[in-house]
Amino acid sequence: MSLKFHNSYTRKKEVFEPLTAGHVGMYVCGPTVSGESHLGHARPYITFDVVYRYLMYLGYKVRYVRNITDAGHFEEEGREAEDKIAKKSVIEKLEPMELVQKYTNLYHWAMLQLNNLEPSIEPTATGHIIEQIEMIKQIIAEGYAYEVNGSVYFDVKKYADEYPYGKLSGRVMEDLLENTRELEGQEEKRLSADFALWKAAPPEHIQRWASPWGDGFPGWHIECSAMATKYLGKQFDIHGGGMDLLFPHHESEIAQSTICNKHVPAKYWLHNNMITINGRKMGKSYNNQIRLTEMFSGGHPMLEKGYHPMTIRFFILQTHYRSTLDFSNEALQAAEKGLKRLWEAYEVLKKMPVHDAESAGDPELDKKVETLLGEFDEFMNDDLSTAKVLANMFELVPVINSIKDGHIQAKAMSKKTLELFKSKMSVYLEEVLGLKNEMQQDDGKLNGVLELLAEIRKEVKSKKDYATSDKIRNQLHRMGIIMKDEKDGNISISFE
């Protein structure tokens, strides 16, 4: 049983074999910090966070590099309307690094909320201008780029004559040549398919760096090539990102790196699919994004309520990463309820005492549990089938609850299976899938008060003073605190 990934480069499911035994280098395209992250952005970062976590679970030492794109030609989200009113003053006042800082901070905050681990290295494009210039110089020296008016373009046709340009994205060179779309700034290119390595900065452009070709800023693909090479080497294991980056971004990266490093940069190319809303991709071009801050707070007309970051994480993991995932309030609310049930069962399991029965009272149940747990690894190895792992977990939920309610004896499972059950659930839920308790931990004082209330409720209940016992429960419920009478006579407390 070995780990397999669907490799976009070969369009096949392949056994994962790292270039260096025991080590994995992984590069994931990070955000452009010119605006706030939206729900769609959550998907790759959660997907590759799970890849990262799973590789570590398998014992690999992983270097995970995820960049921040803070260079290039961009303007702050929503500034356009303002610009029309006071274009000049806004441009004069806008300090690019201020904008970049603001959105980088927001992005980091969102990643933390979603419980994504920090990458090993998070390089910024502005911090690697020198490396990018060096790479461009090399491409020119090799004869695969040309300079026009202070801008440098990659010669796609020359490259395509010798290398399989378009292999990753399934593009045919002839088609690219036919698609002569009239776009601004194209006239400098020899061919419309050529892409910029360096752009000359017009006088009003604020972000600018000196280069052998004059003041300007790097092209849109070179940063990833430069930073991946610097931190992961000429060849590394995994390159990840959204499917929409397949072309032209990753195709261009391959071309640039192939010229400089004589290698296709990554062995395995992994791409997550899009999050859609009403069947349409959530993205800039459609103006249908829901920002993560809005998702969490509920502050968006499309949202019936706010959704906890863990609900969003769970929602995303319930689908295979290469399928589209359609957003809807119904789907999010279903995920919310499902996660709650799963997590409550997990809490029960954690507290379940381990007995010392070597053999199972119910061998059939024992076997069933063992099989379901064993499949976790199998499913993850099969191109990261998190949805199936979660499905198995849901099949295990009734087992846990039945033991709690006494329908099944704990000793129906052998000691060994029960221990495996506890450890596997804990490792998978918290370490591999990266889920965590939704409810905020309360300070000791509140817990003390609640325990006192529970005690009082128990007392008055035994005296059949239901008016008082119901009052306690109902009033607390209004505050979002839920008291439940358990089968064993205890009262459990949870928060909405």
Added chain:
RNA sequence: GGUCCUGUGGCCGAGUGGCUAGGCAGAGCUCUGCAAAAGCUCGUACAGCGGUUCGAAUCCGCUCGGGACCUCCA
């Protein structure tokens, strides 16, 4: 227009030719002072039409619908 993906029960979603995915919602039952949970049982779904096969949601063809990329985009 080109390239590619996709169409599963009320909703969301797994599905590797044969064996009930799972979640949410819904119905019934059990437990319970009542609640709320929880447990058990229930849906015989695979866009349509053909074909291959002993057997297809799964393979092939056509038709219809949806989408992605070709431009910044996760």
